Amino acid sequence: MRQRTLGRSDLELPVVIAGAWAIGGGPYWGETDEDQAVDALRVAMDHGIDAIDTAPIYGLGHSERVVGKAIAGRRNEVKVLTKVGLRWDREEGDLFFENKNDDGSVFKIYRNGRPDSVKAEVDASLERLGIDCIDLLQVHWPDPTTPIAETMGALADVRAAGKIREIGVSNFTPDLLEQAQVALGDVPLASDQPKYSLVARGMETGVLPWAREHHVGVLVYSPLEQGLLTGKVRGDRHFEEGSGRDRRPTFRPANRDAVNRVLDTVVQPIADAHGSTLAQTIIAWTVGVPGITAALVGVRTPEQAIENAGAGDLLLTDEEFVEIDEAFEALKLDLSAD
Numbered sequence: 529m530r531q532r533t534l535g536r537s538d539l540e541l542p543v544v545i546a547g548a549w550a551i552g553g554g555p556y557w558g559e560t561d562e563d564q565a566v567d568a569l570r571v572a573m574d575h576g577i578d579a580i581d582t583a584p585i586y587g588l589g590h591s592e593r594v595v596g597k598a599i600a601g602r603r604n605e606v607k608v609l610t611k612v613g614l615r616w617d618r619e620e621g622d623l624f625f626e627n628k629n630d631d632g633s634v635f636k637i638y639r640n641g642r643p644d645s646v647k648a649e650v651d652a653s654l655e656r657l658g659i660d661c662i663d664l665l666q667v668h669w670p671d672p673t674t675p676i677a678e679t680m681g682a683l684a685d686v687r688a689a690g691k692i693r694e695i696g697v698s699n700f701t702p703d704l705l706e707q708a709q710v711a712l713g714d715v716p717l718a719s720d721q722p723k724y725s726l727v728a729r730g731m732e733t734g735v736l737p738w739a740r741e742h743h744v745g746v747l748v749y750s751p752l753e754q755g756l757l758t759g760k761v762r763g764d765r766h767f768e769e770g771s772g773r774d775r776r777p778t779f780r781p782a783n784r785d786a787v788n789r790v791l792d793t794v795v796q797p798i799a800d801a802h803g804s805t806l807a808q809t810i811i812a813w814t815v816g817v818p819g820i821t822a823a824l825v826g827v828r829t830p831e832q833a834i835e836n837a838g839a840g841d842l843l844l845t846d847e848e849f850v851e852i853d854e855a856f857e858a859l860k861l862d863l864s865a866d
């Protein structure tokens with residue numbers, strides 16, 4: 529597994545990081561099997577994926593607890609990345625969205641970057657994860673009701689207290705990244721975590737050039753477009769009723785067909801030439817984009833963990849990289865809102 533340094537920080541990360549959102553369950557992903565989730569993360573570590581990304585909001589604490597179980601006794605083998613700034617248990621800050629519990633009751637999620645909230649969240653995450661220091665703590669979403677300097681001040685304090693190693697953000701625009709770095713002063717802003725895949729390339733023209741210029745790491749999320757780019761979401765695959773993926777514009781029948789045509793005709797021959805799978809080839813392409821440090825790839829099963837780990841040493845040729853790039857660039861998906 530190739531390793532890279534995250535921005536100007538001291539953190540070395542694998543190019544493929546295990547994402548622990550789906551294994552947290554909850555309404556978006558539906559039922560998950562906890563034993564299988566723990567196994568998936570342990571197998572990922574066994575195969576060189578020695579970093580895991582989670583967040584308190586994933587399964588309302590459940591994902592962090594599952595990660596805690598998976599890394600118990602193996603803390604020194606793995607980097608733990610988690611987040612702050614989305615609260616379901618405190619009505620304060622900026623109302624972000626509403627969601628439903630299994631029993632149908634509604635709960636509200638707030639963006640909250642207030643210093644006392646951030647500090648309390650770090651302590652709660654450390655407890656759920658069963659560790660005494662988080663390797664990378666990221667602000668999950670910017671909170672428009674709290675000055676960024678205040679949030680960054682709180683993060684610098686928890687870093688000085690030894691509770692976190694490095695500070696990052698997620699879903700920040702270049703303007704907000706600039707504000708965060710200025711507020712941190714001499715402490716490096718380690719990374720941003722934007723959404724990015726071959727069918728969601730918006731950050732190529734904003735966050736990515738900014739991050740490259742300022743030597744800030746980039747950890748991209750949903751690089752497989754939640755499974756669509758693995759070739760395993762064909763027209764006949766059904767998701768649980770109410771599942772988040774069913775509502776994604778990219779998962780509409782016409783879009784699935786168009787993506788699968790490119791996977792079958794352009795990506796599959798390249799995968800075959802390397803003896804790799806579609807998922808591995810897509811991940812290798814993603815981490816081959818200059819400026820991207822690593823891909824956060826969600827794993828639900830041990831088999832997926834092994835497959836995704838295999839992408840960590842796969843190198844595409846320049847010609848293959850361009851061929852895949854251009855084929856997806858030419859794809860015109862209908863991503864309009866319903």
Ligand SMILES: NC(=O)c1ccc[n+]([C@@H]2O[C@H](COP(=O)([O-])OP(=O)(O)OC[C@H]3O[C@@H](n4cnc5c(N)ncnc54)[C@H](OP(=O)(O)O)[C@@H]3O)[C@@H](O)[C@H]2O)c1
Nearest residue numbers: 547548549550749750751752753754755758824825826832
């Ligand atoms: N900062 C943020 O706002 C934010 C937002 C989203 C995600 N993230 C992070 O990024 C991580 C990854 O993003 P994501 O989970 O949204 O999307 P993703 O990595 O593109 O897709 C993950 C899903 O694809 C399927 N999959 C994974 N490997 C596969 C394989 N080898 N073959 C076939 N299917 C495979 C699995 O679903 P099935 O098994 O059900 O098919 C899995 O849950 C998250 O876990 C989280 O850590 C962060």
